[in-house]
Structures are given as structure tokens and as C-alpha cells.
Amino acid sequence: xxxxxxxxxxxxxxxxxxxxxxxxxxxxxxxxxxxxxxxxxxxxxxxxxxxxxxxxxxxxxxxxxxxxxxxxxxxxxxxxxxxxxxxxxxxxxxxxxxxxxxxxxxxxxxxxxxxxxxxxxxxxxxxxxxxxxxxxxxxxxxxxxxxxxxxxxxxxxxxxxxxxxxxxxxxxxxxxxxxxxxxxxxxxxxxxxxxxxxxxxxxxxxxxxxxxxxxxxxxxxxxxxxxxxxxxxxxxxxxxxxxxxxxxxxxxxxxxxxxxxxxxxxxxxxxxxxxxxxxxxxxxxxxxxxxxxxxxxxxxxxxxxxxxxxxxxxxxxxxxxxxxxxxxxxxxxxxxxxxxxxxxxxxxxxxxxxxxxxxxxxxxxxxxxxxxxxxxxxxxxxxxxxxxxxxxxxxxxxxxxxxxxxxxxxxxxxxx
Amino acid sequence: xxxxxxxxxxxxxxxxxxxxxxxxxxxxxxxxxxxxxxxxxxxxxxxxxxxxxxxxxxxxxxxxxxxxxxxxxxxxxxxxxxxxxxxxxxxxxxxxxxxxxxxxxxxxxxxxxxxxxxxxx
Numbered sequence: 001x002x003x004x005x006x007x008x009x010x011x012x013x014x015x016x017x018x019x020x021x022x023x024x025x026x027x028x029x030x031x032x033x034x035x036x037x038x039x040x041x042x043x044x045x046x047x048x049x050x051x052x053x054x055x056x057x058x059x060x061x062x063x064x065x066x067x068x069x070x071x072x073x074x075x076x077x078x079x080x081x082x083x084x085x086x087x088x089x090x091x092x093x094x095x096x097x098x099x100x101x102x103x104x105x106x107x108x109x110x111x112x113x114x115x116x117x118x119x120x121x122x123x124x125x126x127x128x129x130x131x132x133x134x135x136x137x138x139x140x141x142x143x144x145x146x147x148x149x150x151x152x153x154x155x156x157x158x159x160x161x162x163x164x165x166x167x168x169x170x171x172x173x174x175x176x177x178x179x180x181x182x183x184x185x186x187x188x189x190x191x192x193x194x195x196x197x198x199x200x201x202x203x204x205x206x207x208x209x210x211x212x213x214x215x216x217x218x219x220x221x222x223x224x225x226x227x228x229x230x231x232x233x234x235x236x237x238x239x240x241x242x243x244x245x246x247x248x249x250x251x252x253x254x255x256x257x258x259x260x261x262x263x264x265x266x267x268x269x270x271x272x273x274x275x276x277x278x279x280x281x282x283x284x285x286x287x288x289x290x291x292x293x294x295x296x297x298x299x300x301x302x303x304x305x306x307x308x309x310x311x312x313x314x315x316x317x318x319x320x321x322x323x324x325x326x327x328x329x330x331x332x333x334x335x336x337x338x339x340x341x342x343x344x345x346x347x348x349x350x351x352x353x354x355x356x357x358x359x360x361x362x363x364x365x366x367x368x369x370x371x372x373x374x375x376x377x378x379x380x381x382x383x384x385x386x387x388x389x390x391x392x393x394x395x396x397x398x399x400x401x402x403x404x405x406x407x408x409x410x411x412x413x414x415x416x
Numbered sequence: 417x418x419x420x421x422x423x424x425x426x427x428x429x430x431x432x433x434x435x436x437x438x439x440x441x442x443x444x445x446x447x448x449x450x451x452x453x454x455x456x457x458x459x460x461x462x463x464x465x466x467x468x469x470x471x472x473x474x475x476x477x478x479x480x481x482x483x484x485x486x487x488x489x490x491x492x493x494x495x496x497x498x499x500x501x502x503x504x505x506x507x508x509x510x511x512x513x514x515x516x517x518x519x520x521x522x523x524x525x526x527x528x529x530x531x532x533x534x535x536x537x
Contacts, residue, residue, distance in 0.1 A: 077518040106486055223485040223515050317518060325521075349522055356419075356523045357510030387514045 017299070018331045024294040025324040040083055041289045047274055048395045055084050055272045059249050060091035062270055063215040064098075067245040070238055072264055074222070075274035076254040076389055078317025084274065085217050088249060098213045099134075101126045105220030116236035117196040121153035123216050123246070124200040127207065135206045145202035152196055190236060197240040204244060215247040222251040225387050227259045234267055255387060258377040275400075276314035276392040284309055287319055296323060299330070304343045311347045313392050313405045322346045322407075351407040354390050366390065366404050370412065375402040417490060417497045417516075419509070419523045424502040427471055429528035431500065438467060446498075451476050459486055465494040472501040475508065484513035491519070500526075 024039060046052035055073065062069045075081045085102070092100050101123060108115075108122035128146045131138045138146070207214055224230045230253055238248055256264050257273055264271050287309040288296075296305055300323070308326065312319035326346035330338040358366070361381045369375045375391060377383050385391040391402050404412075422430045435446040447468045454470070459482060483490065491497050501509060510517050 077514055106489060220485075220488075223487070225484075225514060321521075353517070353520060353523050357507040359507075359511075384511060384514075388511070388517055389514070 014331065014334065014336065017336065018327050021295050021299055022324050022327050025320045025327070037086065039293055040087065041286065041293055042087055043080075043084075043286060046272065048272075049398070054087075055274070056087035056091055058270070058272065059084075059088045063088075063092060063247040063249070064095070064213065066269075067213060067247055068243070069247050069269045070242065070267070071247075071249045071270040071272070072252040072256075072268040073249065073272050073274065074252045074254060074257045074264060076276065076315070076386070076393070077222075078315050078389065079254075079274045079276065080316045081222060081251045081274060082219050083316075085219050085249065085251060089217055092215055095213065098215065099127070099130060099207060101214075101216045103216060103218050105218065105223065116190050116232065117152070117193040117240075119218065119233065119237040120193065120196045120200050120240055121149055123241075124149045124196070124203045125153060127200075127214070128203050131203075131206050135210060138206065142203055142205060145199045149196065149199045149203070152192070152199070193236045193240050200241070201244070204246070208245065212245075213247075214245060215249065218248065218250040220251065222253045225253050225255065227253060227256045227261075227263065230256060231263055234263075238267075253387075254393070255377070255383055257393075258383070258386070273395075275395040284314065287312065287314065287316075290316065290319060291323055294320075294323070299327065299338045300343075301337075301339075304338060304340060307340070307343050307347070311350070311407045311410065313389075313403070313407065314394070315389060315392065315405070318350060318389075318405075318407070322350055325349055347407050347410060351405075351411040354388070354405055354408040355411055358390065362390070366408070366412065369402060369404050370409055377402075417520050418499070419506060419520050420498055420500045420526045421503050421506045421524065422500060422526045422528075426528050427473070427500060427502070430526055431469060431471060433528050434469060434498070442467075451479055454479065459483065459490065465496075467496040467498070469498040469500055472499065472505050472509075475505055477512065480509055480513050480516075484516045487513070487515040487519045490516075 042056070043054050045054055046058070047055075052058070059071055059073070062071060073081050073084060089100055089102055092098050103119070103122055103126070105119075108118040124146070128138070128142070128149075131142065204214075221230055221233060224233070234250075238250070241248065252264060288305055291300070291305055291308065300308070304326070308319065308322045312322055322343070323346075326338045326342045329342040329345045333342065335342070359381070362385055365375065365382055365385060369391060375382060377386055382391070386393065386402075390405050390408055392405055394401055394403060403409075420430070431448055435448060438444050438446050444465070444467055447466065449468060449470045451470060451472045452474050499509070506523070510523075
């Protein structure tokens with residue numbers, strides 16, 4: 001005879017125990033969502049220098065006082081750049097007359113190719129959308145600029161009898177450019193960028209008339225890992241709005257921080273760097289606060305919270321992920337709280353993910369660093385380790401140094 | 417978002433087994449896609465609890481770059497994205513796509529006889 005199984009009330013309670021905690025930890029949830037925003041633990045100071053104010057405070061006050069400033073926020077993957085940008089936005093919103101635009105790079109580029117002018121076009125379209133609400137019906141001039149900008153942004157189809165992209169002149173001769181001896185500091189703006197820039201200038205007119213404070217925050221450009229790709233954006237789109245009163249704050253890839261050309265410092269008026277959260281993650285009150293705000297005290301012992309902080313390496317995304325995966329191990333184990341074994345399993349899982357795909361040359365670099373040898377982000381292998389967060393950059397007392405991600409180091413044998 | 421590594425020869429069998437397993441266990445349908453047939457601009461975005469399995473049947477660096485740079489949008493609202501690759505492609509993806517890597521829940525070795533995912537790489 002078939003047995004009738006009754007639902008186990010303890011199991012359903014357990015689901016209620018873990019689900020809210022895991023949902024609050026979701027490192028993949030868009031942190032622009034109100035629930036995630038409420039969970040943000042703001043940093044009280046610059047992570048590189050505790051004597052300096054928080055980055056969002058510095059950025060916001062620069063945007064308020066020095067219109068037209070261009071600022072860059074650089075940091076590794078999962079270091080909390082988006083959070084810092086959102087906090088900057090919140091500060092700027094406190095002024096009702098401030099015009100703030102938060103753009104994600106995915107809105108204006110498919111990233112498969114560099115498309116100079118796309119970001120400018122996106123800014124122009126977003127600004128135009130605000131004109132009517134703020135200042136009433138836009139002038140014919142502004143409306144016409146907007147129509148042209150839309151065409152440039154979204155493309156159009158035109159019909160020709162012959163292909164107009166025929167580069168040959170009437171006499172069959174082909175133009176050849178001979179570069180001059182004098183090299184400009186930054187490359188010339190492309191014709192398309194100049195065209196978009198002019199149209200944007202027209203759309204800006206009503207804002208200029210009202211002496212507006214315009215800030216554009218651009219997130220996601222840091223996903224262009226290679227410095228050269230980011231530079232292409234900065235040298236065209238950002239440079240085209242230099243000299244206007246539009247302030248720009250952009251997230252930049254970590255590798256630019258270590259780029260020998262010093263492009264970041266050379267190009268931007270203000271640069272801030274978010275290193276891995278704490279040189280000693282186990283002692284970091286900031287990291288513990290992040291977990292406690294999400295309810296960690298209800299399910300984890302103080303020792304386990306310490307372990308998670310330590311093995312996160314101070315990478316905020318890893319901190320959340322470790323706590324989440326430890327909770328999932330505990331749930332699958334039918335445990336009513338997360339114990340040390342669940343945390344260990346989560347650390348192993350994270351370490352394995354960092355270990356996957358590491359080549360021989362990179363293993364050598366990792367072992368050297370574990371043995372206390374110097375690490376320099378000069379080679380492609382070492383830059384890859386940094387970009388992938390297998391090696392983390394820290395800053396303490398004005399000194400920068402590198403360490404192997406502790407979850408990865410845990411999987412590797414102790415040095416002899 | 418998971419990276420599942422299997423032998424190229426076993427990919428079809430793994431896809432079929434995974435789809436059947438998910439249907440039985442979760443009552444959900446897995447949307448099966450092949451990387452070489454994915455049109456540019458149509459990234460596999462998973463919303464509303466949908467589950468998509470993308471099989472990398474060949475090495476497509478442009479697609480990997482696109483996945484990397486849109487990694488924060490690939491999985492939303494409880495969706496699941498499973499990337500099925502052979503070992504060589506897995507290593508190349510992990511090296512080439514740090515944004516994607518940082519958003520992977522885990523990396524598993526998988527075979528048709530063992531879908532438990534108990535074998536981290």
C-alpha cells in the first residue's frame with residue numbers, strides 16, 4: 001500500500017527562514033531596485049584614505065560646484081562602483097533643480113564595436129525628454145536638433161541611384177592621408193562625433209538659459225576591460241562635451257589604474273579608486289555591517305561572519321555570494337542555521353570558480369605572490385589575474401599592494 | 417548563471433538529459449539554444465524564472481565579448497542561464513570574460529550519466 005506523506009512543517013518553516021536572507025543577498029539583483037537600495041551600507045570615507053570624505057560626497061560636491069568637471073571612478077569587478085555612483089546620484093537629487101542622468105553603457109552601445117558619438121546621442125535624447133517638463137515647449141531649433149539626433153542615433157534608410165560611399169573622385173584618383181609630424185595630445189574628433197556634439201549643444205540651450213546643473217553618470221564603461229577601448233570613448237565622446245557645463249562621472253576599468261600611460265590621471269579632472277574593501281577583511285566593520293543589514297546575525301555565528309568576510313577578500317560581490325551560497329548549503333542540509341561546514345563549502349565553491357581556467361604561467365605568478373614575491377601588473381597574464389579578481393589590489397596607509405584572492409589561495413598548497 | 421563543461425561529443429545528450437531533468441524536477445521548460453545560430457543582438461536574457469541553455473557549439477569570441485559586457489543583464493528576476501561548453505572553450509571564456517565570470521554561480525564538469533553537478537572544476 002502506498003504511504004501517505006504529510007508535509008513537514010519544519011521544512012516549510014526553514015524555507016521561510018532562508019528565502020528572505022538569500023533574497024536580500026542576491027548579488028545579481030540590480031542595485032537600482034528600491035529593495036537593494038535600502039540595503040546599501042554607505043562608506044563613511046574614501047576606501048584608499050580614511051581621512052578623506054566618501055567618494056560619493058566628493059563627486060557630488062564637485063558636480064555641484066565645478067560644473068563641467070569630468071570624473072572617473074575606477075575599481076575591480078564587484079568592488080561597489082555602481083553603488084557609489086547611485087549614492088552620488090542620491091546626493092545630487094537633493095537639489096530639485098538639478099538635472100541628473102544615469103546612463104548604463106548597454107543603453108548606447110552593443111560593445112561589439114566602438115561607436116563614437118553614441119554616448120553623446122544618448123545624453124542628448126535623455127536631456128531632450130526633460131525639456132518640456134522643466135521649461136515648456138522646446139523651440140523649433142531644439143526640436144529640429146532632436147529630430148536629427150534621433151536619426152543619427154537610431155539610423156534611417158535613404159534611397160540612392162548609386163552607392164554614395166564611392167570614395168573614388170571623378171578623375172579616378174584615390175585620396176591618401178599623410179600624417180603630419182605634430183601629434184595632438186588626443187586624437188581629433190571624428191566627423192560624426194562633431195555632428196552629434198553640435199546637435200547636443202543645441203539641445204543644451206534651454207538648460208544653459210536656465211543656468212542648470214547637469215550631471216551625467218555613466219555606468220558600465222568599466223565592462224570594457226581593455227583600457228584602449230575605454231580610451232576611445234573618453235577621447236571622443238567625453239572630450240566632445242568638454243567646455244560645456246555638463247558634468248560627467250564615469251566608471252572606468254581597473255586596468256586603467258595600472259596603465260603606464262597614466263591616461264586616467266591625464267584626462268580626467270578627478271579620479272577615485274575603490275580597492276578591494278579592506279586590507280584586513282576579517283576585521284572590517286564595513287563588511288560585517290553589509291552582512292548584518294541583510295540579517296546575517298539571525299543565521300550565522302560571529303565566527304562564521306568573520307570567516308565570510310575574510311574569504312571574500314573584501315570584494316563586495318564575493319561577500320554577498322559567499323553568504324548566499326553558505327545559506328543554500330545549510331538549506332540543502334536541512335539545518336536551521338548556517339554552520340562552519342556550510343561556510344567552508346561556500347569558500348571552496350568560490351575558490352574553485354577562481355581556479356577554473358587558470359593557466360600554467362598564471363599559476364606560477366599566483367604561487368610567487370603567495371610566497372611573498374613581488375607582483376607587477378605589467379604582463380598580460382598578471383593583468384588578466386587582476387581583471388578576473390584572482391589577484392586583488394589593496395591599499396593601506398597610502399601603500400598599494402597585491403594579494404591572491406583568499407578563497408583561491410585556500411585551495412592552493414601552502415608554500416614550502 | 418552556471419558554466420557547465422562537458423565533452424563536445426556528449427553535448428547533445430547532456431542537453432536532452434538536462435531538459436528532461438528540469439521538466440521532471442521543476443516542471444519548467446528549458447529553452448535550448450545554439451551559439452552559432454544566435455543572431456547578433458539577441459543575447460539570451462533570462463527573465464521571469466525562465467531557464468535557457470546556450471550550447472557553445474563553436475568558439476565565437478564576439479559572442480563571448482557581448483555576453484561579458486552585458487553580463488549584468490543576462491539573468492534577471494529569478495531566471496537561470498546555463499552555458500554548456502567543452503573544456504577548451506570554458507578556459508577561453510573564463511579568461512576572456514571577467515565580468516561574466518564574476519557573475520557565475522558555479523562552474524561544473526557534467527556528463528550525460530551524471531547531472532548532479534557534484535564535480536566542481
